[in-house]
Amino acid sequence: MAKIALITGATAGIGEACAHLFAREGYDLILTGRRQDRLDQLAQNLNSTYNVRIAVAAFDIRSKEHVAHHLETLPAEMKLVDVLVNNAGLSQGLDPIQNGNTDDWDTMIDTNIKGLLYVSKIVSNWMITNGKGHIINLGSIAGKNVYTNGNVYCATKAAVDALNQGMRLDLLPHGIKVTAIHPGAVETEFSEVRFKGDKERAEKVYEGFTPLSAEDVADAIWYVASRPAHVNVNDMLLMPTAQANAGTIFRG
Structure with a gap:
């Protein structure tokens, strides 16, 4: 029987790249995201190319009720999840704390922290029952280094870093692997979402250097997922060559 990977935020960027690679x-695959049309198109493409089983579930990860409904109503055979990729996440705004938009704060906290927790609670219990599994959490260099005006986004990714360490401890007796991948600058829809559709401003983020691609990060995720059963990569920091830390990029 084929292994199963559940990937959140699969409709674009790193999540979509992971779907192709796995x-x-x-x-x-179990693919989740908010955009039903994109999930359906991705599932059709992957099925025709690789001939694998695919279940899709369109929901907003911020809703505890929707997460529970869509995951718990999956067929029993699809709950034998080997790998969970907690990829869904976003940033909103780039303002100093005193000017921050509290709606943006709620969106980031509810997506990046609470959404990850809602999914992880359900799937980790499946893995405990199944006696195996690997949870891979998408953090960020922002969770390691705070940068100017990153405040709440950085805080949410620092929380992912801490939760990853907590999961590793809590799930250790059950033989479940836990890994965090912390990328630096990745050129996806991330900046466009942060700047609420301002493509020109988003493009300037990546000017003058070569950022990571979604495929680069997916490759790192596959690397940790494909290690032997006795090997766990606890934490991986993945950066473009031109980036030293969250706030230092050499633009030639």
């Missing part, structure tokens, strides 16, 4: 490696 499907290519023969995994059946």
Whole structure:
């Protein structure tokens, strides 16, 4: 029987790249995201290319009720999840704390922290029952280094870093692996979402250097997921060559 990977935020960027990579490696997939049309198109493409089983579930990860409903109503055979990629996350705004938009704060906290927790609670219990599993949490260099005007986004990714360490301890007796991947600058829809559709401003974020691609990060995720059963990568920091830390990028 093929292994199964559940990937959140699969409709674009790193999540979509992971879906392609895990499907290519023969995994059946559970793909989640907010955009039903994109999920359906991705599932069709992957199925026709790789001939793997795919279940899709369109919901907003911020809703505890929707997460529970869509995951718990999956077929029993799809709950034998081997790898959970907690990829769904976002940033909103880039303002100093005194000017911050509290709605943006709520969106980031509810998505990046609470959404990750809602999914992890359900899937970790499946893994405990199944006696195996690997949870891979998408953090960020922002969770390691705070940068100017990053305040709340950085705080949410620092929380992911802490939760990753807590999960590693809590799930240790059950033989479940836990890993965090912390990328630096990755050129995806991230900045466009942060700047609420301002493509020109988003493009300037990546001017003058070569950022990571979604495929680069997916490759790192596959690397940790494909290690032998006795090997766990606890924490990986993945940076463009031109970036030294969260706030230092050499733009040639």
